[in-house]
Amino acid sequence: MRQIAFREALREAMSEEMRRDDRVFLMGEEVAEYNGAYKVSQGMLQEFGAKRVIDTPISELGFTAIGVGAAQNGLRPVLEYMTWNFAVLALDQILNTASKMLAMSGGQVGCPIVFRGPNGSAGQLGAQHSTAFESYYANIPGLKVVSPSNGYDAKGLLKQAIRYEEDPVIFMESEVMYGDKSEVPDEEYYIELGKARVARPGTDVTIVSYNKMMKVSLAAAAELEKEQISAEVIDLRTIRPLDWMTVLESVKKTNRLVIVEEQWPFGSVSSEVAYTIQKEGFDYLDAPIRRLTAADAPLHYAGNLVAAAMPSVEKTVKMVKEVMYLNK
Numbered sequence: 001m002r003q004i005a006f007r008e009a010l011r012e013a014m015s016e017e018m019r020r021d022d023r024v025f026l027m028g029e030e031v032a033e034y035n036g037a038y039k040v041s042q043g044m045l046q047e048f049g050a051k052r053v054i055d056t057p058i059s060e061l062g063f064t065a066i067g068v069g070a071a072q073n074g075l076r077p078v079l080e081y082m083t084w085n086f087a088v089l090a091l092d093q094i095l096n097t098a099s100k101m102l103a104m105s106g107g108q109v110g111c112p113i114v115f116r117g118p119n120g121s122a123g124q125l126g127a128q129h130s131t132a133f134e135s136y137y138a139n140i141p142g143l144k145v146v147s148p149s150n151g152y153d154a155k156g157l158l159k160q161a162i163r164y165e166e167d168p169v170i171f172m173e174s175e176v177m178y179g180d181k182s183e184v185p186d187e188e189y190y191i192e193l194g195k196a197r198v199a200r201p202g203t204d205v206t207i208v209s210y211n212k213m214m215k216v217s218l219a220a221a222a223e224l225e226k227e228q229i230s231a232e233v234i235d236l237r238t239i240r241p242l243d244w245m246t247v248l249e250s251v252k253k254t255n256r257l258v259i260v261e262e263q264w265p266f267g268s269v270s271s272e273v274a275y276t277i278q279k280e281g282f283d284y285l286d287a288p289i290r291r292l293t294a295a296d297a298p299l300h301y302a303g304n305l306v307a308a309a310m311p312s313v314e315k316t317v318k319m320v321k322e323v324m325y326l327n328k
Contacts, residue, residue, distance in 0.1 A: 118172075258319050
């Protein structure tokens, strides 16, 4: 095992698959000469050359169209967006072409492509650079949506997406996690999409989260343990397909569920999780399902407003106590 940064785990995943399969290539803004906006692709231009690590103009719709066309003609592109906030410019290609072509062609034309980049809030970046997009893309049939919380999962899931997935994969990272260290094995490994992970066992309440909100959830579980409250924390890892069975099995044991995410509340990932668990596991619940989301408003620049809008350890602890009927 080695300790490597999140960005290194992503780089290893791409590099290993590019060495194995010459159909795989990386394309995006600043991925080559600049070594990536967040240094995820550092050194890859030197190893693979300019035909496989390709700098693009600032034109998300344009280079996404090229990538989608390449995937439909037998290649396996990886497209990097500098942020998913900019990828809305390419939504026509993702929604109307990549996600639909397999169905529209009667199964004749697939689109094995990975769209990846940072997503959600990264602190004081203002409203136009702080949107979390998991639920947007999870609402599109034909796409798979991955949102890892650590480098180990990121590497295994990205390798799986590049090598084995024949559907378009939306891969959502976080700017504030690129430097986080994780234990990663020396040997090659893959992680199947659609399998959640029990990050911390517990008996009193289930906390479900993903991406960087896992940090909040695990820290809240540690605080709750000081008060003899045992929280089981589940990392969804992939949003579509959604592994609600792992959540249900946990709720059967704990009888309580709190969901923590940085989406806006309306039509969010937590909405889907809450609906499915109450539908399939109503008899196991001893309290209403609760969720903690970002505020239902654009995220402002001011630090105090960011803190007020986003989930926190304190808010999570308070909500867990509410579902346990411990708050006065």
